Amino acid sequence: MxxxxxxxxxxxxxxxxxxxxxxxxxxxQGFPNFPVDERLVNIVAGLAKKDVHQYLPMAGYPPLLEKIALLVLNSYGRILHPETEILVTAGATQAIFATIQALIEIDEDVIILDPSYDCYEAPVLLCKANPIRIALNEDYTPNWERIEKACSPKTKMIIINNPHNPTGKILTELDFEALGNILMKFPEIILLSDEVYEYITFEEKHISAHTRSQLLNRCVMVSSFGKTFHVTGWKVGYLVAPEHLMKEIKKVHQFLVFSVNSLSQVAISEYLDLVSxxxxxxxxxxxxxxxxxxxxxxxxxxxxxxxxxxxxxxxxxxxxxxxxxxxxxxxxxxxxxxxxxxxxxxxxxxxxxxxxxxxxxxxxxxxxxxxxxxx
The missing domain is CATH 3.90.1150.10 (Aspartate Aminotransferase, domain 1)
Structure with missing residues (x-):
């Protein structure tokens, strides 16, 4: 069966x-076909001859955790504790899977905004929980009234994807105000914010959930070095979450992959010193x-x-x-x-x-x- x-x-x-x-x-399929930055290639070539081929700590390479914290600080002004609030993952898909498996229980509701990327629903179903699919408006803006009506005491999570795949839409200040109002009315709901395209926006600047101070204690952020640095095949992403949620996510993460590819983590850590x-x-x-x-x-x-x-x-x-x-x-x-x-x-x-x-x-x-x- x-x-x-x-x-x-x-x-x-x-x-x-x-x-x-x-x-x-x-x-x-969403992968670049142009060359990877030569500086990153040279870093990998040099590291291949060094002692970077064994297990790293479960949560991630400590220097990389520090640099992720600095990246988030420089990008969004948020101060993080690397040892308790950041987790390096085997891509964003694994990050999303581990989060949902860790935080969602049987028969709870998870709101997913359609059209939606296909990795959200499966882990909800595997939890024997209920994916509640809410369609965006025809211009791909969220219908917050419809979303609020779908919320109930059973609702445990809302998943947003910003910038949005497949539509290329980004959320506005008004969107975050509406979302914040809903979460105030339903204090048990966790926000899962998939922001893997956070550094690929154009006329308008990306607004991250990292900047919403009132949400940070109940929000899990997902990012992707694969998308940001055009190395999708490396499958390296990271999660940011408050310590009380991260403890639960790490419990699942350690039995999915334990730790992420060591050479990739060290290479990205060094590359972050060179790239903007x-x-x-x-x-x-x-x-x-x-x-x-x-x-x-x-x-x-x-x-x-x-x-x-x-x-x-x-x-x-x-x-x-x-x-x-x-x-x-x-x-x-x-x-x-x-x-x-x-x-x-x-x-x-x-x-x-x-x-x-x-x-x-x-x-x-x-x-x-x-x-x-x-x-």
């Missing part, structure tokens, strides 16, 4: 597999703007992209077919892979929207755009 009977192979795996089979340009995270947004803004320019003469309608490295587009002017079938045909007939947005909804709501990843080198974007403009 399956513990997850309604969950199959991830859409990201399906589309990437099809892209490989049909030799299509893969703008589906503030440079990342400008690089991705250039890619976003270039990709949008390349598609000016296409029949796709490009939606606003405020953050992340994803561009949502409507194909309503091209085809009436559902988004999954359109994405499959996009691969088989036109050689470009994208992700159908309906797969991010519980009810598979189809708005004829698809998601492209523009974290690619210019040659890849140009070749993909040429094919897309020919449709």
């Amino acid at each position: 399956s513990k997850l009977p309604n969950i199959g192979t991830s859409i990201f795996t399906v589309m990437s597999k099809m892209a490989h089979e049909y030799n299509a340009i893969n703008l589906s 995270v503030q440079e990342i947004s400008s690089m991705y803004k250039e890619k976003r703007d270039y990709f949008r320019l390349l598609l000016t003469n296409s029949r796709f309608e490009l939606k606003p992209c405020e953050g992340t490295y994803f561009q949502v587009a409507s194909y309503s002017a091209i085809s009436p077919e559902n988004d999954v079938e359109f994405c499959k045909r996009l691969i088989t007939e036109h050689g470009v892979a994208a992700i159908p947005i309906s797969t991010f909804y519980e009810n598979k709501k189809d708005l004829h929207l698809i998601r492209f990843c523009f974290a690619k080198d210019n040659a890849t974007l140009e070749q993909a755009a040429k094919r897309l403009c020919s449709i």
